[in-house]
Amino acid sequence: MNRWRFQRISNRILLYIGAGLFVLQAVFPFFWMVSTSLKPHVEVFAQPPSFIPHQPTLDNFKRLFTATNFLTYFRNSLIVSGLAVLLTMVVSTAGAYSLTRYQYYGREKIAGLILCTYMFAPIMVVIPFFILVKKGGIENTHLALILAFTSFCLPFTLWLMRAFFKTIPVQLEEAAMVDGAGRIRAVIYVVMPLALPGIIATSIFTFILAWNDYIFTRILITSDELKTLPVGVQDLFHSALIDWGLIMSAGMMITIPALLFFVTVQRYLIRGWGAGAVKG
């Protein structure tokens, strides 16, 4: 075997070992979560620990669904995150379109200022936001949460969508308008399909942020039946005895929707990138 070939193969092997270590490091907590959620109570603390449950059981899930308010929290999370995504998309798409397609005074300044607002950490904003919500008479409602998530995601999503719209040549819209579309149809048939990767990227961002949020929900929501998963699940475990099997099954149930959402939409991220609209 010649020396270069040997070196190339050994480099390749080292690369795979390195990558494998990273994957292991990322996957192990997931694996541990799945494993623990399927263990009966006595096996959770067994020494030495068992990686694969000896007697797998769905008991933890059964208790989660029947003995706790988990399903209510789950539904709340879905509603709040879904609507936050919807509202964020509508506002940021319309806003970004206006920022890229219309001429008006201070257009660039507005875009810059929007990004500035994103520099504030949520923890700084949450108390003023609470006061605002209270004055508006919508404290302890899902609407308040949706507005909170939307206003927190908007600067970033608006900026991202603006970048996307900038890459779509205005000529395409003009062509559509000459072809017989009004502005709205030109946007729906031509601009939106091309902005799809951007729309998906921003919706993933918003969904995950809303789905995982703890601070806003903790401050804005007081009724148990309105809580979302992160806060609701946290409140399940305030006693001294920590039921790890239950926690891990709840963890799994929280992860699955976010994972599904991501897996289904991420392939569209790559699609549509192909240019060729104009000379290329």
Added chain:
Amino acid sequence: MAKVVLENISKHFGTVPAVRDFNLSIEDKEFAILVGPSGCGKSTALRMVAGLEEPSGGNIYIGNRIVNDLPPKDRDIAMVFQEYALYPHMSVYKNMAFGLKLRKFPKSEIDQRVRDASEILGIQELLSRKPKQLSGGQRQRVAVGRAIVRKPAVFLFDEPLSNLDAKLRVQMRAELSKLHDRLQTTIIYVTHDQVEAMTMGSKIVVMKDGWIHQVGAPLEVYNFPINQFVAGFIGSPVMNFFPCRVLQKDSRLFIDAEAFQLPIPEKKSPYYQSLTGSEAIFGIRPNDIYDRLHAPEHAKGNTIRAVVDVIEPLGSEIHLNVTAGKHNLIARVDVQTSVQVHQEIELVMDLNKMHLFEKDPPNLRVKTEA
């Protein structure tokens, strides 16, 4: 059936004027070309006809309607953009069918029209492809196809050939001319390329700085340019210009270019009488300058002496860059001419083809169509 009329059209971007006092009438089925250097307002004028820009003043008529307030979709026009502007997420077929679909044509008719157009343009095999899988020339054809399926009253072309390579450009030029012949529709075509203007149009509109300088048939503009700008812009190689003074001797007019004096032919004299005694710009096209040995009979006599600086043999003709006195000239001479660099040569100017322009005319805008 659509005549297009632009009446006192002007357009400002902020305080910057792009098109000024634009008056033009394009007859039905005419192939009109707006030509001028970049920034002359030709594209803006076209975009106003399309409805993509709003005029700051004046009226635009398509057919007998004023279309100022109509959106592009209701103007019965189709446009081919410089960068093609094909919808990248749609196949060629869908690109072409898009306009018809928006107008709710029945499926069978859409299919028929798309297939007819693709046959005319020779793109039948490409119908299922996406724009990014096409070459520049193919994209150009699709863009034209998308325009012709709609059978609009007016076609608008915005520098459609400027992204193609030279060879393809010549080919597409001929194809577009053929297409016009076949479709018999009004075409407004914008280009900065004077060759496209000369070869394709039945009417050319020469523009600069937002003004129309001259409107006319290609040969009319070529033979009777109205000012120095038009004379220099139309024709290749560029017309030779040099400053001179117009003199009168015994009722005959002469031009005095210091190094030489040339008589103005009698039949041209009446036109230039008003310039007598003043500074002017003398212009003559390179192909109206001959090597003395190969000059046609009617031109002989107006000989000047010049020194050859550069020789460009093109095979069918020779371009000579020469210096006569302190003026640099280009002469397009016969291939038989045998001459060497730095050699002195006798050149003959066909003064029946000479031009004389006012120096620094007070108003560059000389003539708009009545």
